Amino acid sequence: MRRALCALLFTVSFPLIAFERQPNADYRVRRERFAAKLDAQSVALLFANSEAEGQNALGAFRQNDDFYYLTGWNEPGAAVLIAPANDKRPYTEILFLPAHNATQERWTGPKLGAENAEAPRVTGFDRVETLDKMRDRLVALLPGQTAVIYTDPEHDSPLEWLKRTNSFPNYTSYRNATQISGELRVTKDAGEITLIRNATDATVEAHKAAMRSAKPRMTENELSAIMQYEFQRRGCETPAYAPIVGSGFNSTVLHYSQNSGTMQNGDLVVLDVGGEYSRYATDVTRTLPVNGHFTPRQREIYDIVLGAQQAAIDAFKSGASSMGRTAANSLYKIAYDYINTHGKDAHGEALGQYFIHGLSHYVGLNVHDSGDRDAPLGPGVVFTIEPGIYIPEEKLGVRIEDTFLVDTGGKLICLSCDAPKKADEVEALMKR
Numbered sequence: 001m002r003r004a005l006c007a008l009l010f011t012v013s014f015p016l017i018a019f020e021r022q023p024n025a026d027y028r029v030r031r032e033r034f035a036a037k038l039d040a041q042s043v044a045l046l047f048a049n050s051e052a053e054g055q056n057a058l059g060a061f062r063q064n065d066d067f068y069y070l071t072g073w074n075e076p077g078a079a080v081l082i083a084p085a086n087d088k089r090p091y092t093e094i095l096f097l098p099a100h101n102a103t104q105e106r107w108t109g110p111k112l113g114a115e116n117a118e119a120p121r122v123t124g125f126d127r128v129e130t131l132d133k134m135r136d137r138l139v140a141l142l143p144g145q146t147a148v149i150y151t152d153p154e155h156d157s158p159l160e161w162l163k164r165t166n167s168f169p170n171y172t173s174y175r176n177a178t179q180i181s182g183e184l185r186v187t188k189d190a191g192e193i194t195l196i197r198n199a200t201d202a203t204v205e206a207h208k209a210a211m212r213s214a215k216p217r218m219t220e221n222e223l224s225a226i227m228q229y230e231f232q233r234r235g236c237e238t239p240a241y242a243p244i245v246g247s248g249f250n251s252t253v254l255h256y257s258q259n260s261g262t263m264q265n266g267d268l269v270v271l272d273v274g275g276e277y278s279r280y281a282t283d284v285t286r287t288l289p290v291n292g293h294f295t296p297r298q299r300e301i302y303d304i305v306l307g308a309q310q311a312a313i314d315a316f317k318s319g320a321s322s323m324g325r326t327a328a329n330s331l332y333k334i335a336y337d338y339i340n341t342h343g344k345d346a347h348g349e350a351l352g353q354y355f356i357h358g359l360s361h362y363v364g365l366n367v368h369d370s371g372d373r374d375a376p377l378g379p380g381v382v383f384t385i386e387p388g389i390y391i392p393e394e395k396l397g398v399r400i401e402d403t404f405l406v407d408t409g410g411k412l413i414c415l416s417c418d419a420p421k422k423a424d425e426v427e428a429l430m431k432r
Contacts, residue, residue, distance in 0.1 A: 019237060019278035020198075022191035024124025027072040030184060031093055034070060035084040037180045042148035043141050044177050046070065047158050048078040060238070064155060065365040066181040068279060071095065073123060075111065079134055079158065083141045092141060095125040096134045135162060142172075150177035182370035186362060187380035192280060193405060196363065196382055199277035200403055200415040202234035203284050206273060207419040211429040214288050216265040220245040224259045227273045236275030240282060240367045244272035247290060251397030252390040254357060263290045268298055270399050274367065281367040283384050284416045285401035292430035298396065299423050300343060301389050304351065305398045306421060308338040308387040312359065316377075318410030323360035323383060324374035332359040335387045345391060354389045363403050381406045382415075 038044060049064045053076075063074045071080055077098040085091040097114045105111055112119055119128040129137065142149075151159055153176055188196065206227040213226050224245045232238075246256040247269035263269055272285040287302060289295075294302060312331040315321065325332045336359075340352030362369035363382045377383060386401030402416045420426050 020195065021072055021074075021278065022189075022195075024072065026189060026191050027070060027124055029189075031070050031080075031082055032091070033184055034177075034180055035082050035091060035093075037183075038082075038084045038150055039148045039175075040084055040086040041143050041146075042084070042150060042175075043138065044080075044082040044150035045138065045159065045162075046080050046082075046152060046177055047155060048073065049076055049155075051076040053155075063279075064152070065370075066152060066178050066185075069181055069185055069365060071123070071125075074279075077131070079131060081134065081137060081141070088143075089141060092127075093125060094127040094129055094137055095123050096129055096131045099130050099132065138162070147172045148175060149173075150175045150180070152176070152178050154178075178370070185364055185369060186371040186375075187378075188364060188382055188405075189380070192364065193380075193382070195278050195280035196282060196403070196405075197415060199231075199236060199240065199275050199280055200282040200284070201418075202231040202236050202277060203274045203282050204416055204419040205234060206230035206275065207271060207284060207286050208429065210271055210273075211286070211288060211420065211426060212432055214263065214269060214290055214292075214430065216263060216267075216290055218263050218290075220247055220250070220259040220261050220263060220269070223263070223269070223271070224273065227271065228275075231275035234275075236277045238276050240274040240276040244270065244285075246270045246397065249392065249395045251287070252392045252395065253397075254388075254390070265291050266295070268294075268396060268398065270397055272399065272401065274403075276367075279365055281363055281365070281369075282403050282416065283361075283363055283367050283386075283401060284403060284419060285386060285399045286419055286421060286426070287398045287400060288426060288430065292427060294423055294427065297394070298398075301351075301391070301396060302398050302400075302423055304339055304342045305387050305389055305400050306423075307342065308335040308355075309385055309400050309402070311335060311338040312385050312387070313404075313412060313414075316412045318406055318412070319376050319378045321377050322374055323358070323377065325358065327374035329376070331385065335359050335385075339387065339389060346394065351389055354391050355387060356390060357386075357388065359387060360384050377406055379406050379408050379410055 048067045079096040081094045083092040114128045114130045209230045224243045242257040245259045247263040248267040250256045251268050251270040267290045270287050274282045274284050312335045315334045320329045339355050340350045343351050360383050362371040382405050388399035390397040405413045
């Protein structure tokens, strides 16, 4: 009876990932593309987060981004070995899983082990083995005299154990695997784009809910809670980053995250809040008048920020435009020049000095995803356009941010523009 019950538990517990996961074939394609960029005589050895390393602020496990990108595996303590084909070996990939720990599994629930006949089907790896076989498999794949091992230099503590056991030839050199996986992550596949769209659609509804709910004397944290409820009930597991809800002077503080103030009549409130859906992020910011009406000065600054965003959108050219401040065809420069030539501060000075952050960043498995910000932006890229003006002496901060996709034809698609952002549209929704 006990054996039957255990078998049932393992049958119904897999796949282990409760959120949407792309097909195994997608991860296999990524691993093959990754291997194609490695030195032919090398191997790559990457490690999952440990239980402690992967804990987020709520205590839930979150996998290392590069490990998840290549494997789709969202459990702690695993490792993956990838070796490109050469004249002495075929292409090889092995997923290593921890051995069962019965005591720990009483707390965490049953875990998939390498001995389970379903392991290859569940994980998408033809070879799934226990971690204690990792050293032998690694040594068998390495050349006899010299070796190149690609790993994550910021996440390689398990590698130290292998070094101490003399697993590697004397002249082993180490290279950064995340530079290669980071390059691959810049261009999103269709499955990734779907997940980002899901995160964005849920977040747009959260921003609309905030517009309908905001009012004087409400706390910033209350408005943040309303937004998180809205995107989580639409499938987002967590916020993609610490929500920023800053009103009055707090609207001028870029990474304000205490959300502890009380919104006052006449304040603006900056809402930089986005959800994460099945590990994929989005990033959306709107700025609202707390009482539902922009003052003339607030509207002036707001319209300049919106105009700067539109100027960058209009200037975008696939394969040419870039997000870096000094890069060729810089979208940042377009937005900055627009802000600097429209409007003045209280002293008659140009407003460019109050645009104090970058215009864009990549979005994907991380809200600030990997990638070269000076590189041209082409098909498959997902990134933000987010100009802002922050004038502390006027307690006036405005940021407008949307997440964009460059489609296969090179067209710039706004994924989050269903969240109202023209001043009149914002006011109209806030009156409901």
